Amino acid sequence: MTQDWLFDFGNTRLKCAPLGDDGVPGAVRAFAPSEFDALPSGGVAFVASVASEDARVQLLDALSRKFRRVCIARTSARLDGLRIAYATPHKLGVDRFLAMIGARDAWPSLVVGVGTGLTIDLVDREGRHHGGRIAPSPTLMREMLHARATQLAPIGGAYVEFADDTEDALVSGCEGAAIALIERSLAEATRRLGVAPRVLLHGGGADPLRMHLPDAESRPGLVLEGLAHWATLERTA
Structure with a gap:
């Protein structure tokens, strides 16, 4: 076979x-x-x-x-309990769609993907998608800054709250911006749902952020997990 x-x-x-x-x-x-x-x-x-x-x-x-x-x-408007918020389904990236499917065992959840972009999606306990956010990932922020000001290194440095050199300031600012966006999204999600959702991190740039988000869970294979479930449904259709 x-x-x-x-x-x-x-x-x-x-x-x-x-x-x-x-x-x-x-x-x-x-x-x-x-x-x-x-x-x-x-x-x-x-x-x-x-x-x-x-x-x-x-x-x-x-x-x-x-x-x-x-x-x-x-992406489809509905799949196995998930109902997306977008009126035009194809405008929601299939990676975000599949990550939410992959997270179905953890609903309600705040699904955070960290790759080229930073994506955040909120799904409640019943599978209703409340929408999300898209921003540059910390890596892309560094690359964009370097492209406009080559003296700003695209890599290097260590995260500190108040840096005393440029490399540390760059990594702290870019990662800090992502962390703050996740934390704000979590606060709003908790207010909206009346309960704190689980924060699930996936993507190649997730690990550095997880260090500063103590309640977040690492789920690196969410997109593939969602794709596997989609494929299983396709095979039995």
Whole structure:
């Protein structure tokens, strides 16, 4: 029996995992966009992509040569209890949609993705999506500052509350801005729901923020977990 695989293609990297018979992703592998020839092969490739159109086409072309069928996940207004807030479903990124599906065992939850962007979505206990926020991630903030003022280093430094050198001030300001946005979102979510939701962090830039959010939980595979559930529903439809 050929193996089905899950592919989560973001703006900076591609993650994939085999889809288990139990509907759970297996061990995750990560690839650079230049490594499409090294991708696994199998039966059905289930794909979630927020990458550029050119990059997405390159990936789909590579997968079409390695898999019997390629199935692309898309945002829908409702899925297995989740009801999104967007009136136009396709405007909600499929990664955010799938992360909320992946978090269904933890509703009510504040789902925070930290990649190229910082995304925050609130889902209540009944699966109603109350909307969210999008901002630059700390990494992107640093890169944008460096692009406009090259003397400001894009990496380096350590987080402190009041820095006494530029590198520390940069990392503290950029990470602090993200932390403050999450904390404000949590406060508003708690006021709105009448109960504090669980804060779930995922994405490549989540770990540095988690150190300053003691009640947050690390759920690095949320998008793949959601994609696995979506794929399981597709296979049984």
